[in-house]
Amino acid sequence: xxxxxxxxxxxxxxxxxxxxxxxxxxxxxxxxxxxxxxxxxxxxxxxxxxxxxxxxxxxxxxxxxxxxxxxxxxxxxxxxxxxxxxxxxxxxxxxxxxxxxxxxxxxxxxxxxxxxxxxxxxxxxxxxxxxxxxxxxxxxxxxxxxxxxxxxxxxxxxxxxxxxxxxxxxxxxxxxxxxx
Amino acid sequence: xxxxxxxxxxxxxxxxxxxxxxxxxxxxxxxxxxxxxxxxxxxxxxxxxxxxxxxxxxxxxxxxxxxxxxxxxxxxxxxxxxxxxxxxxxxxxxxxxxxxxxxxxxxxxxxxxxxxxxxxxxxxxxxxxxxxxxxxxxxxxxxxxxxxxxxxxxxxxxxxxxxxxxxxxxxxxxxxxxxxxxxxxxxxxxxxxxxxxxxxxxxxxxxxxxxxxxxxxxxxxxxxxxxxxxxxxxxxxxxxxxxxxxxxxxxxxxxxxxxxxxxxxxxxxxxxxxxxxxxxxxxxxxxxxxxxxxxxxxxxxxxxxxxxxxxxxxxxxxxxxxxxxxx
Numbered sequence: 001x002x003x004x005x006x007x008x009x010x011x012x013x014x015x016x017x018x019x020x021x022x023x024x025x026x027x028x029x030x031x032x033x034x035x036x037x038x039x040x041x042x043x044x045x046x047x048x049x050x051x052x053x054x055x056x057x058x059x060x061x062x063x064x065x066x067x068x069x070x071x072x073x074x075x076x077x078x079x080x081x082x083x084x085x086x087x088x089x090x091x092x093x094x095x096x097x098x099x100x101x102x103x104x105x106x107x108x109x110x111x112x113x114x115x116x117x118x119x120x121x122x123x124x125x126x127x128x129x130x131x132x133x134x135x136x137x138x139x140x141x142x143x144x145x146x147x148x149x150x151x152x153x154x155x156x157x158x159x160x161x162x163x164x165x166x167x168x169x170x171x172x173x174x175x176x177x178x179x180x
Numbered sequence: 181x182x183x184x185x186x187x188x189x190x191x192x193x194x195x196x197x198x199x200x201x202x203x204x205x206x207x208x209x210x211x212x213x214x215x216x217x218x219x220x221x222x223x224x225x226x227x228x229x230x231x232x233x234x235x236x237x238x239x240x241x242x243x244x245x246x247x248x249x250x251x252x253x254x255x256x257x258x259x260x261x262x263x264x265x266x267x268x269x270x271x272x273x274x275x276x277x278x279x280x281x282x283x284x285x286x287x288x289x290x291x292x293x294x295x296x297x298x299x300x301x302x303x304x305x306x307x308x309x310x311x312x313x314x315x316x317x318x319x320x321x322x323x324x325x326x327x328x329x330x331x332x333x334x335x336x337x338x339x340x341x342x343x344x345x346x347x348x349x350x351x352x353x354x355x356x357x358x359x360x361x362x363x364x365x366x367x368x369x370x371x372x373x374x375x376x377x378x379x380x381x382x383x384x385x386x387x388x389x390x391x392x393x394x395x396x397x398x399x400x401x402x403x404x405x406x407x408x409x410x411x412x413x414x415x416x417x418x419x420x421x422x423x424x425x426x427x428x429x430x431x432x433x434x435x436x437x438x439x440x441x442x443x444x445x446x447x448x449x450x451x452x453x454x455x456x457x458x459x460x461x462x463x464x465x466x467x468x469x470x471x472x473x474x475x476x477x478x479x480x481x482x483x484x485x486x487x488x489x490x491x492x493x494x495x496x497x498x499x500x501x502x503x504x505x506x507x
Contacts, residue, residue: 004451004471005451005456005468005471008406008407008450008451009451009453011406012406012407012408012451012453015403015406015408015411016408016410016411019359019411020359023359023360023362023363023366023368024359024362026363026366026368027362027363027365027366027368029366030365030366030367032362032365032366034362037358037361037362037365038358038359038361038362039358040358040361041357041358041359041360041361041362041364042354042355042357042358042361043354043357044353044354044357044421045350045351045353045354045355045357045358046350046353046354048349048350048353048357048417048421049346049347049349049350049353050346050350052346052349053342053343053346056342056343056345056346057338057339057342057343058186059186059342060338060339060341060342060345061190061334061335061338061339061342062186062189062190062193063189063338064333064334064335064337064338064341065189065190065193065194065330065334065335065338066189066190066192066193066334067193067333067334068193068197068326068329068330068332068333068334069192069193069194069195069196069197069200069326069329069330069334070196070197070200070326070329071192071193071196071197074196074199074200075192100445107454107458110455110458111458111462114458114459114462115462118462118463118464119458119459119462119463119464119467120464120465120466124459124462124464125469125470128455128459128470128474129470129473129474129477131452131454131455132449132452132455132470132474132477132478133447133452133473133474133477133478133481134447135444135445135446135447135449137445138185140441140444140445141182141441141445143349143413143417144416144417144420144441144444145420145433145437145441147417147420147421148420148421148423148424148427148437149430149431150424150431150432150433150437151182151431152431152432152433152501153181153182153433153438153441154432154433154438154493154498154501154502155435155438155488155489155492155493155495155498156433156437156438156441156442156445156489157181157182157185158181158488158492159438159442159485159488159489159492160441160442160445160446160485162484162485162488163442163445163446163481163482163484163485163488164445164446164481166480166481166484166485167446167447167477167478167480167481170473170476170477170480170481171473171477174473174476174477175473178472178473
């Protein structure tokens with residue numbers, strides 16, 4: 001695993017400068033007016049940033065209210081009996097709820113658990129896998145759809161939630177399988 | 181569906197805050213209006229008179245008896261906290277108690293709720309004395325901590341955060357949109373799209389195989405796999421813009437958009453660098469041991485996500501939204 005991480009580390013350092021260099025060189029070779037093309041494309045950056053604001057405000061405010069009101073603890077307590085059945089310790093539950101909602105919130109939950117249980121405990125490993133295999137679904141949803149002003153999201157939300165639940169279940173199951 | 185989730189987050193958030201504030205009030209969690217017997221010791225010039233309006237540094241000593249039933253855990257010996265007196269008369273003062281490491285957690289919460297750097301209250305005594313004198317301390321009442329948090333940390337702070345995030349994206353967006361324009365005009369995006377044609381035509385059957393959207397989507401997914409989120413988001417938004425050019429119904433997501441979004445929300449990142457770094461910082465003996473499970477879990481959930489989004493797309497309910505006229 002160590003070497004794989006090293007190799008990926010090198011790739012991710014080289015990727016961005018390499019890709020930009022490739023595109024610029026290829027563009028010049030194909031006689032594109034690269035400076036003019038760049039500026040023309042970059043012009044849209046501002047509009048895209050501004051266009052996602054209302055979508056992001058709507059999404060983040062709802063998540064912020066949910067977090068600040070202390071609803072997490074109540075929700076975790078309410079569904080704990082159910083999640084205990086599938087082998088998910090109740091300490092991990094806040095992570096499962098937080099992961100799709102807030103990246104910083106999920107990181108906070110993970111750090112708390114590392115502090116209280118240690119990174120090499122079953123609980124610590126389980127939240128690590130959950131953090132690594134999940135994504136801040138609702139943030140991505142707001143930014144991506146917001147950038148093209150889409151508010152009717154059709155099957156994207158239910159499918160995204162199904163994928164999130166699968167990631168949580170897989171994290172629980174794989175943690176028990178590998179380290180149980 | 182997003183309507184209901186949005187509704188649920190806000191309503192649950194506010195109702196839980198109201199419920200826990202009501203609970204705090206009915207159990208008098210913060211012991212509002214209950215006096216504590218404390219000892220005041222003057223720290224500065226002990227012989228100087230306590231003048232109204234001046235600020236007098238003092239140490240307040242809370243005997244364990246005064247704290248019983250108020251704070252958890254109860255300290256074994258007397259708790260001593262630094263404070264400032266602001267005398268209002270010869271025998272009474274407002275008090276600002278500094279927040280220190282030994283300040284009980286409940287009191288910190290009370291100070292935070294009032295958005296202050298200190299714990300506020302009032303104090304009264306019979307007769308001051310250079311060696312230390314008994315006094316009655318009353319902390320300012322604290323109410324509605326959760327509802328205040330919902331207003332300040334929920335509504336106001338996150339509305340601000342959202343704008344900061346969006347503005348922060350502008351520079352990096354401009355960079356990648358510029359670079360992508362060069363790639364597009366030179367025909368590179370089309371070439372990349374052609375290379376992965378067998379895969380993309382199956383994933384996105386309603387997008388023409390050589391459409392620029394295909395190239396942008398593949399570049400976004402590759403950047404995501406490498407964990408290059410700085411590049412992945414702008415490339416993803418570029419792909420959405422291209423996909424939107426094929427959209428015949430403004431404001432409604434197409435099948436291709438939903439599939440592309442699910443690939444993004446299901447996380448395709450192979451190496452979770454942040455998690456590994458945090459594990460190492462937390463003293464893990466093998467920070468990268470989670471890699472295997474992460475790769476399996478993220479592969480399975482992406483595949484399930486794609487199958488789900490494709491199956492759901494066939495439901496008449498979602499088909500209708502695509503064909504019906506916009507309201």
